[in-house]
Amino acid sequence: MEQPSTEQPFIVTSEHGLHARPAAQLVQVATPFASAVELVADGKAVNLKSIMSVMGVGLSQGAAFSIRATGEDAQAALSALAARLEEQGLARRA
Amino acid sequence: MPDGPSSPLTGIAASPGLGVGPAFVLLPPDLTFETRSGQDAAAERARLEAALAASRADIERIRERARASLGDEHAAIFDAHLLLLSDPELDAAITAGLNGGLNAEAALVGASDTFITMFESLDDPYLRERAADLRDVRNRVLAHLLGKPLTALADLREPAVIVAHDLAPSDTAQLDRSLVRGVVTAVGGRTSHSAIMARGLGLPAVVGVGEALHGISPGTVLLVDGDAGRVSVNPEAGEVAAAQVQMQRTAEERARLTALAGREGRTADGLRVELAANIGSPADLPLALEAGAEGVGLYRTEFLYLGRDTLPDEEEQYRAYRAVLEGMAGRPVVIRTLDVGGDKALPALNLPPEENPFLGFRAIRLCLARPDLFRVQLRALLRASVHGDLRVMFPMIATVQEFRAARALLDEERARLTAEGVPVAEHIQVGMMVEIPAAAVLSRQFAREADFFSIGSNDLIGYALAADRLNEQVANLYQPLNPAILALIGQTCAGAATQNRWVGVCGEMAGDPLALPLLVGLGVTELSMSAPALLPRREQVLKLDAGKARELAAHALTLDTAQEVEAAVRSAFPELAQREPGA
Numbered sequence: 001m002e003q004p005s006t007e008q009p010f011i012v013t014s015e016h017g018l019h020a021r022p023a024a025q026l027v028q029v030a031t032p033f034a035s036a037v038e039l040v041a042d043g044k045a046v047n048l049k050s051i052m053s054v055m056g057v058g059l060s061q062g063a064a065f066s067i068r069a070t071g072e073d074a075q076a077a078l079s080a081l082a083a084r085l086e087e088q089g090l091a092r093r094a
Numbered sequence: 095m096p097d098g099p100s101s102p103l104t105g106i107a108a109s110p111g112l113g114v115g116p117a118f119v120l121l122p123p124d125l126t127f128e129t130r131s132g133q134d135a136a137a138e139r140a141r142l143e144a145a146l147a148a149s150r151a152d153i154e155r156i157r158e159r160a161r162a163s164l165g166d167e168h169a170a171i172f173d174a175h176l177l178l179l180s181d182p183e184l185d186a187a188i189t190a191g192l193n194g195g196l197n198a199e200a201a202l203v204g205a206s207d208t209f210i211t212m213f214e215s216l217d218d219p220y221l222r223e224r225a226a227d228l229r230d231v232r233n234r235v236l237a238h239l240l241g242k243p244l245t246a247l248a249d250l251r252e253p254a255v256i257v258a259h260d261l262a263p264s265d266t267a268q269l270d271r272s273l274v275r276g277v278v279t280a281v282g283g284r285t286s287h288s289a290i291m292a293r294g295l296g297l298p299a300v301v302g303v304g305e306a307l308h309g310i311s312p313g314t315v316l317l318v319d320g321d322a323g324r325v326s327v328n329p330e331a332g333e334v335a336a337a338q339v340q341m342q343r344t345a346e347e348r349a350r351l352t353a354l355a356g357r358e359g360r361t362a363d364g365l366r367v368e369l370a371a372n373i374g375s376p377a378d379l380p381l382a383l384e385a386g387a388e389g390v391g392l393y394r395t396e397f398l399y400l401g402r403d404t405l406p407d408e409e410e411q412y413r414a415y416r417a418v419l420e421g422m423a424g425r426p427v428v429i430r431t432l433d434v435g436g437d438k439a440l441p442a443l444n445l446p447p448e449e450n451p452f453l454g455f456r457a458i459r460l461c462l463a464r465p466d467l468f469r470v471q472l473r474a475l476l477r478a479s480v481h482g483d484l485r486v487m488f489p490m491i492a493t494v495q496e497f498r499a500a501r502a503l504l505d506e507e508r509a510r511l512t513a514e515g516v517p518v519a520e521h522i523q524v525g526m527m528v529e530i531p532a533a534a535v536l537s538r539q540f541a542r543e544a545d546f547f548s549i550g551s552n553d554l555i556g557y558a559l560a561a562d563r564l565n566e567q568v569a570n571l572y573q574p575l576n577p578a579i580l581a582l583i584g585q586t587c588a589g590a591a592t593q594n595r596w597v598g599v600c601g602e603m604a605g606d607p608l609a610l611p612l613l614v615g616l617g618v619t620e621l622s623m624s625a626p627a628l629l630p631r632r633e634q635v636l637k638l639d640a641g642k643a644r645e646l647a648a649h650a651l652t653l654d655t656a657q658e659v660e661a662a663v664r665s666a667f668p669e670l671a672q673r674e675p676g677a
Contacts, residue, residue: 021220027177050183051174052209055221 005070007040008078009094010085011062018059022090027051029084035071037081048081064094100327103303105278107323108289110626111298111344112337113276114329118254119312120265123242125233129200135192142188142198145238150179152234152246159248171227178231184209199239206232250274255316257307261288271295276318278325280307290374290397292320296381296626300325351629355386359621359632365640367614369632370426370622372600376417381625386632389426391548391622392487392600393418395471396434405442405467411474419482426483428548428598428622430527431471431500433457433489443467452556457490462499472507479519487548491526491533497543527600529553534582537589547590548622551601555579573656574603580612580650580659587617598622607670608663610634615647642666 012018023039030037030048037048039057041064046053048067059065069077085091157172178184184205191201206228213225237244247256247269255276258265277292282301292299298320310316310327317326317337326333359369370391371382375398382390398406398414406414419427434440435456443464448454461468475486488500501524511518528534529550537547551574556562558578561571573579583599590597598620603609605627613621614635621631646666650659664670 019220020218020224024174024224028173031177031180047182050181051177051224052181052183055209055213055224 003035003070004072004074005068006074006078007066007068008082009064009066010082010091011064011094012059012091013061014088014090015061017061017063018057018065018090020055020057022088023054023057024051025088026081026084027054029080030077033069033071033073033077033080035069035074035077037070037077038068039065040068041065065091066094103278103300103306103325103327105300105303105323105325106283106289107320108282108284108286108301109277109292109297109299110320111276111296112320112341113255113298113318114334114337114341115253115255115275115316117257117310117312117314117316118245118247118250119310120245120247120256120258120261121308122233122259123237123240123244125236125240125242127199127203127236127240128197130197131195133192133195133197135195138192138196138198138201139189141239142192142202142235145198145235146179148238148243149231149234150176152243153179153231156246156248174224174227175231178228179235199236202232202235202239255318257310257316258288259307260286261291269295271297276300276316276320278303278307278316278318280304291377293378293381293624348629351633352384354629354632354636355384357386357632357636359388359635361614361635361638361640361643363640365614366619367635368426368598368620369628369635370428370598370620371625371628372622373418376414376421378625379418379421382628383421385625385628387422387425387625387628389428389483389620389622390418390422391428391598391604391620393427393429395430395432399432399434399440399442405470408470408474408477411471412477415475415478415484416481419478419484422482424482426485428485428487428525428546428600429475430487430489431458431468431475432461435460452562458488458496458500459490462496462503465503468500468503469507472504473511476504476508476511476518476522477516479522480517484519485523485525485546487525487527487546489527489550490530490553491528491540492530493532494536494539494543497526497540501543525595528586528597529557529601531558531582534586537586538592539589541589541593541595544595546596546598547586548598548600548620549583549586549603549618551579551583551599551603554582554601555603558582574606574609575612575650575656575659575663577651577653577655577659580616580647583613583618584616584647584651591617596620605631607631607634608660611638611643611663611667612647612650612659614638614640615643615645615650 026048038045039048041059067078067081082093153172153175157169161169187205188201191204210225210228213221234244247265250270250273253273253275255278256274257278259280260282274297277288277297277299279288279301280303282288286301289299289301298318300318300320300323315328317329317334359367361367368388370389371387372392373382373390374394398411415429435451478484491497508518523545525546526544527550528547533540555572555574559571559573561568563569563572587597597618599613599618600622604621605623610631650662653659
């Protein structure tokens with residue numbers, strides 16, 4: 001069965017980059033959604049619902065990445081994550 | 095453990111007072127297990143799920159307890175623990191182990207240790223903390239699998255003496271102070287987290303007892319003597335009774351003095367003398383406020399920097415400073431900038447050892463040479479200034495140029511923050527420690543630059559008499575009441591008076607009953623001390639005749655020796671002959 005999938009590109013805006021600590025907050029945002037949520041950078045995808053995989057994320061200011069959500073509530077998950085990234089000054093939509 | 099008394103344990107006296115109660119043992123249980131293969135994956139999965147559910151229930155309970163006693167910020171760490179428990183990647187790695195026929199213990203430990211090793215190998219303090227969290231969570235699940243659930247301070251329901259290898263901040267977050275009669279740890283020194291926390295909460299503590307502690311069974315009656323650094327195991331009834339009489343007396347005296355906590359520090363003849371507290375972290379505030387602190391006269395910020403491999407960032411510092419300013423609700427808070435070097439090494443800076451560290455590269459000297467480090471602290475202070483009455487104090491000032499240079503950096507950071515649109519309090523008093531005799535001698539000149547002086551009596555005495563009080567051969571020369579010290583303090587006050595600056599004392603002399611009338615008589619109007627000394631000193635100030643204190647001080651300056659000064663104080667104030675209990 002084909003699941004709705006949606007992907008949004010971002011650019012890191014925080015001067016400290018997007019590293020383990022801010023990335024870990026995203027896990028709390030992503031976890032309640034039913035959709036599979038991934039952060040894609042440099043051609044690699046990590047599970048945004050896993051604090052373990054997100055720990056390895058290290059993106060500098062200006063780096064491009066995207067968030068991909070697949071599932072019934074994909075759009076809602078993506079909006080919630082984008083809102084958190086922007087509120088915290090971590091990244092903006094590209 | 096036999097029921098009769100066994101020989102007492104000795105350690106470091108970390109926090110004064112007596113306490114008696116059954117041992118509440120927090121030592122970790124033996125979590126060794128056997129790795130087995132060829133197991134039934136479904137059965138092992140079921141065991142694991144049960145252990146995970148039990149662990150989740152534990153953590154939720156601990157989190158609620160932490161939230162109730164310490165607020166959401168402290169409870170957040172346990173949210174992270176819950177996320178780790180349900181992590182899909184960790185679960186996938188465990189499942190792979192179970193499907194390969196491993197028992198649940200081996201699958202759990204194998205999977206989590208892969209992540210722990212990976213996080214620990216990275217040069218990021220945040221990830222290393224998460225490795226510690228993961229180990230903590232792994233041990234909890236493992237303990238449930240082995241049928242040896244971990245004890246947690248949150249499980250404490252009856253009065254007890256806490257026995258632990260060491261206490262981590264996440265342990266103390268769960269601590270119900272009203273039930274803890276004392277703290278005994280196997281490791282640590284006077285500046286370890288356990289010791290600082292115990293002093294902050296006013297709990298008797300003995301730390302660094304060593305491996306002998308591991309022989310204590312839960313429920314064994316312990317008598318903790320935090321003044322002597324001694325723990326009696328299964329004490330005789332007579333010893334307990336004597337301790338209880340002593341505790342009762344201390345409690346009564348304390349209750350009498352606590353009634354004075356709300357009174358403004360003012361002598362019997364109306365001179366205002368502010369009684370403030372020395373603190374090392376925001377955790378020290380509750381006890382200081384309970385003792386009626388009218389301000390914080392010395393916040394030693396080095397505790398933010400010590401005992402770690404990294405430097406605290408601006409945000410972490412800002413939060414700590416803000417917490418103290420808000421906790422004091424508008425009352426003055428003197429925050430001393432970083433005072434390390436000498437006896438306080440900073441691992442993150444990796445400074446080479448010095449031949450003569452007390453005369454070397456420390457405190458403001460280090461900060462002026464490392465403006466990158468200093469500016470971070472100054473920015474954090476300036477940002478926090480809008481949350482209360484902040485006063486910034488520079489330590490170890492020897493020359494006027496040093497004070498000007500430090501102040502210039504502060505002004506530059508203020509201008510930068512203002513340009514960035516960050517609010518900063520309009521007026522912040524900027525003062526200095528007077529602990530180098532040169533600063534005392536030159537106080538008239540310094541008074542044109544600094545808004546206040548706070549006398550660091552410990553170092554001032556050490557430098558003026560060239561004696562280290564920790565060196566037994568010369569400790570007799572470390573004389574707070576030596577007329578030379580009084581003259582330096584008097585000179586500091588006279589210089590300050592020419593520009594209407596205030597003078598405080600934040601060394602141990604401030605809490606010394608014999609020194610108090612002399613300090614007030616010399617012109618000191620703020621005394622900052624550890625919280626336990628505040629109540630007895632308040633009583634002393636309230637009864638003091640400042641006119642008589644001035645006469646005494648003038649007379650003391652004409653005397654030849656510290657012994658003569660002490661005799662003069664005792665003869666002017668005969669009631670000082672008795673030492674108060676628990677001071």
